[in-house]
Amino acid sequence: xxxxxxxxxxxxxxxxxxxxxxxxxxxxxxxxxxxxxxxxxxxxxxxxxxxxxxxxxxxxxxxxxxxxxxxxxxxxxxxxxxxxxxxxxxxxxxxxxxxxxxxxxxxxxxxxxxxxxxxxxxxxxxxxxxxxxxxxxxxxxxxxxxxxxxxxxxxxxxxxxxxxxxxxxxxxxxxxxxxx
Numbered sequence: 001x002x003x004x005x006x007x008x009x010x011x012x013x014x015x016x017x018x019x020x021x022x023x024x025x026x027x028x029x030x031x032x033x034x035x036x037x038x039x040x041x042x043x044x045x046x047x048x049x050x051x052x053x054x055x056x057x058x059x060x061x062x063x064x065x066x067x068x069x070x071x072x073x074x075x076x077x078x079x080x081x082x083x084x085x086x087x088x089x090x091x092x093x094x095x096x097x098x099x100x101x102x103x104x105x106x107x108x109x110x111x112x113x114x115x116x117x118x119x120x121x122x123x124x125x126x127x128x129x130x131x132x133x134x135x136x137x138x139x140x141x142x143x144x145x146x147x148x149x150x151x152x153x154x155x156x157x158x159x160x161x162x163x164x165x166x167x168x169x170x171x172x173x174x175x176x177x178x179x180x
Contacts, residue, residue, distance in 0.1 A: 087119020
């Protein structure tokens with residue numbers, strides 16, 4: 001059987017759409033039935049990446065004041081908002097060269113960041129500095145594929161090393177009020 005040019009790509013696209021649809025359906029099925037007297041809750045995920053400077057530089061790199069304004073606005077619209085940084089916040093910047101990312105952790109703590117994960121620049125100053133920044137954080141760092149070379153354990157702050165005890169709490173809501 002011969003396949004014309006473009007036909008294979010359409011088949012892959014259709015297979016991807018079917019996979020995405022089945023994944024979405026299985027996720028929804030796992031959520032369980034809705035309570036008849038309660039409307040569904042809409043969750044907003046506010047995600048930033050490559051935010052490593054406090055001051056604005058240009059229209060692309062707006063600084064933490066603009067980020068704080070966006071966070072305040074979105075959280076004002078919905079209490080069900082998760083604030084996440086998905087990498088590259090500790091470095092690179094001139095201030096990070098001096099403070100090794102401490103200023104960014106302080107800023108994210110002040111904004112009430114809910115969760116962080118690693119980008120390549122989190123490792124710019126080595127694992128000891130990264131662990132210090134993680135200890136200063138009032139939010140969990142999580143990752144499934146960043147491993148400690150010595151122990152082969154995942155590097156995150158959601159669990160204490162060698163145990164299953166959680167060290168940070170994920171945000172929780174109870175009847176529209178954020179509780180954790």
